[in-house]
Each structure stands twice: as structure tokens, then as C-alpha cells.
Amino acid sequence: MNIKMGVAKAGIKPSGDYDILVVKFPLSVYSAVFTQNSLAAAPVLYDRLVCEIQDRILALVINSGNANAATGQKGFENAEKMVEITAECLGLDKSEVMVFSTGVIGVQLPMDKVENGIKQACQNLQDLDLELAARAISTTDTFYKYYETTGMIDGEVFTVKGIAKGAGMIHPNMATMLAYIFTDVKIDKDLLDKATKLVVDRTFNSISVDGCESTNDSFVVVATGESKVEINDSNRVYFTKKLYEVALELAKMIVKDGEGATKLIEINVFQASSKEEAKKVGEAIATSNLFKTAMFGNDPNWGRILSAVGQLHLDIDFSKVKLYLGDFLLYNGEPIEFDRSAAIEYLKNNKEIVINLYLSRGEQEWTFYTCDLGYKYVEINAEYTT
Structure with missing residues (x-):
């Protein structure tokens, strides 16, 4: 060119x-x-x-x-x-x-x-x-x-x-x-x-x-x-x-390159009733500071993911919801026994993390991307103009 x-x-x-x-x-x-x-x-x-x-x-x-x-x-x-x-x-x-x-x-x-x-x-x-x-x-x-x-x-x-x-x-x-x-x-x-x-x-x-x-x-x-x-x-x-x-x-x-980020997080929302719903759910997870700090701390705290979805008030039936962290099934309508130590190692050893959420409400999907939130972000932005 x-x-x-x-x-x-x-x-x-x-x-x-x-x-x-x-x-x-x-x-x-x-x-x-x-x-x-x-x-x-x-x-x-x-x-x-x-x-x-x-x-x-x-x-x-x-x-x-x-x-x-x-x-x-x-x-x-x-x-x-x-x-x-x-x-x-x-x-x-x-x-x-x-x-x-x-x-x-x-x-x-x-x-x-x-x-x-x-x-x-x-x-x-x-x-x-x-x-x-x-x-x-x-x-x-x-x-x-x-x-x-x-x-x-x-x-x-x-x-x-x-x-x-x-x-x-x-x-x-x-x-x-x-x-x-x-x-x-x-x-x-x-x-x-x-x-x-x-x-x-x-x-x-x-x-x-x-x-x-x-x-x-x-x-x-x-x-x-x-x-x-x-x-x-x-x-x-x-x-x-x-x-x-x-x-x-x-x-x-x-x-x-998110300021202070250590992980790229891919959030896939499947089986939503519409693309708009899937995107909204993905965004809710991506913007949850509780979720993002858990990812920074290598904590597979799935409750923070589902609570971020719940606060959207979409009348989702969580008894039909499935949630995966990488290959780890964390929730299937109720808490699942999973290898917590292995899940922690997955978070520690990977720079790119995948979250898969199945809503069982339809056939639409969306992918949202975010990063973890750590100490460096606060430092960079606290001193941005000083």
C-alpha cells in the first residue's frame, strides 16, 4: 500500500x-x-x-x-x-x-x-x-x-x-x-x-x-x-x-496491556436468549472488580462470577446454569466438587484465562474480554498527573 x-x-x-x-x-x-x-x-x-x-x-x-x-x-x-x-x-x-x-x-x-x-x-x-x-x-x-x-x-x-x-x-x-x-x-x-x-x-x-x-x-x-x-x-x-x-x-x-494486568480473560457466554443478553452478561462479569481481583489473586471464586450475573436482574434460572473455568466445571445448577488446587495452578500458570458460562436460555452467544485488576493499576492511576 x-x-x-x-x-x-x-x-x-x-x-x-x-x-x-x-x-x-x-x-x-x-x-x-x-x-x-x-x-x-x-x-x-x-x-x-x-x-x-x-x-x-x-x-x-x-x-x-x-x-x-x-x-x-x-x-x-x-x-x-x-x-x-x-x-x-x-x-x-x-x-x-x-x-x-x-x-x-x-x-x-x-x-x-x-x-x-x-x-x-x-x-x-x-x-x-x-x-x-x-x-x-x-x-x-x-x-x-x-x-x-x-x-x-x-x-x-x-x-x-x-x-x-x-x-x-x-x-x-x-x-x-x-x-x-x-x-x-x-x-x-x-x-x-x-x-x-x-x-x-x-x-x-x-x-x-x-x-x-x-x-x-x-x-x-x-x-x-x-x-x-x-x-x-x-x-x-x-x-x-x-x-x-x-x-x-x-x-x-x-x-x-491493561495497566498492571497479568492475565487476559476471555469470557464466553453461551445459550443466551439474545446477543444483547449475552453481551450484557459478559460485560457484567468483565467489569466486576470482585471477579477481577480474584483473578489477580489466582482465586477460583466462582460465586463472584454468578453474583455479577445475578445483579443484572434478568430472571435467570441458575439451577440450569453451567460455569467452567478453563476445563474445570465449577457450577452445574449447584456447587460442584472440583480440584481447587489444580484450578489455582491453572490461574497461576496461564496468562490467558477462559471462562465459559452456559445460561440454558437460547442459542445466542457473545465473547467479552477483560483483564485482572491488581496493585499496579492503582499505582499508575493514582500518580497519572503527578
Whole structure:
């Protein structure tokens, strides 16, 4: 794919690491999903306007270290200024550029540093380097999140690749995260919007680290149309699966990197009466601090799982419910004798834990991802701005 990027160390991050990323690509169809937090950040407000008037875009500009959220009219003007600087440097119309920010809330952007950083990034464009791009948008991340795959339709190869950031303040809708996926397929915007919605519901809107919904969450899929592969009704399912593969891997990386996390926890809810019910049940377990701290302590305390489900008041008949921790059946309508020591060892020795819950109410299912909650999370967030 003919995608170029530039990065800069503008001095926004206290660490002095890269904090500006500019990405330029051919005029492309795109689809975007944003946070539903009422305190949406200035760049989110700006980008929503772009989405209303523009079906195709040419560039993204992103800063990390400052969220430009809860910054009022000046914050909105600064977001627009970032777009204007980028458009001027790249010779584009400002309506073809989207802007994103991530970092500390409630602090105005240091626009002199931002402007210099954007100009530097635009002057040093190179081929897209996923690792370097992911590094430039990271904040409290402990590793850089990127993934790519290829697919084949009618003998022609296409590519899907993406980057993401996020570790804390992760919860639908959406999770504090930024994620960008690039593909070279030809696709109609309406079809891309449908695929993106399906994918985001099962990935970035099905993860939680701490139950805290961010002000800046943004997920964008860009389709450059450079390959010979054209997505239509006959192959859209296959393409969507590839898009899902990349989004899911990125989403799981975010959960794995949950601030202070030691375990990725996959919660599968089966035999629900509806997908909505299955998702709600999975989310209730994923956001239970009692459950998450038990997982951190390697405690197979299944009562915390079922009580989290019970507080939803869904009139579930728990005499028909089955609950597994890995291969251990913990509950089958009543307490089950299980090898507690072996279950503890399962929790101690595995970085990825699986919970399977069967509700016996229907045929629908959902998978939700979370992580454990430990001491480090409190330390990181207690000292976040100090």
C-alpha cells in the first residue's frame, strides 16, 4: 500500500518520546467510530463533522500525551488548527484530514510544540512502519500494538494492517483507545460502514479493563482501493472476517496491556436468549472488580462470577446454569466438587484465562474480554498527573 507516515518528538510527552504521527494515503474510502462519552474530546467533535460532509479522506494527524478533552472552544480551535497545519504541509484540503489526540484530560495543547512537530513529521515522510507508528501514539502502553494479515479473493491478494494504543480507561463505548486499520481493497463506503460496525461491536466494544469510558476513543478503517480486489456481496463476509482478525488482535493486545494486568480473560457466554443478553452478561462479569481481583489473586471464586450475573436482574434460572473455568466445571445448577488446587495452578500458570458460562436460555452467544485488576493499576492511576 502506498501509505506514508511521519513522526516527531514535539515535547508533548514528559518522556520526550515520539508524540506526533502524520499518515498520508491515496484518496480513500473510510469508516469511523467514536466514543459515546458525553464529554467527547475536541478532535472527536471535529471528526464527527468531517464524517458528515466527507466520504473520502487523505490523511490523519495524531498527537499523544495530551487528550485535548474538556478544553472548551479553544480546544476545538486547536484541533482544527492541527488539521490546517497538516493540510497546508501536505498540500491537501482541510476537509480531507482527520485529527486525533490521546493523553491527559483537561490541559490545553501546547500549540507551538504541536505545530513544529506536525511540520517536522510532514517533512520526513516514509513508508508506513507499523511499530514506529504505534510507538508515536502510545501513552501508558507497555508495548506497541500492531498487526497485519493478508487475504485472497479470486486469486488476488489484499492486505489488512493496523495499529492501536490503549491500556487504561478502557470500556465500551468505546474502549481510551485509538485504533487505525488500513486495507488496499476497493469497497463502497456503505459496505465498509456495515463491516466496521459488525467488527467493532465484537472487538473494541467488547473489551473492558477498568469500566471507565474514555473521552477520545476513535476507530478508523481506511480502504485505499489500490489492489485489484473489489469487495461486493459475494465476498464481503470473507473480507469482514479479515478485518475482524486484525481488530480482534489489536483489541486483545489492549486488554493484555491493561495497566498492571497479568492475565487476559476471555469470557464466553453461551445459550443466551439474545446477543444483547449475552453481551450484557459478559460485560457484567468483565467489569466486576470482585471477579477481577480474584483473578489477580489466582482465586477460583466462582460465586463472584454468578453474583455479577445475578445483579443484572434478568430472571435467570441458575439451577440450569453451567460455569467452567478453563476445563474445570465449577457450577452445574449447584456447587460442584472440583480440584481447587489444580484450578489455582491453572490461574497461576496461564496468562490467558477462559471462562465459559452456559445460561440454558437460547442459542445466542457473545465473547467479552477483560483483564485482572491488581496493585499496579492503582499505582499508575493514582500518580497519572503527578
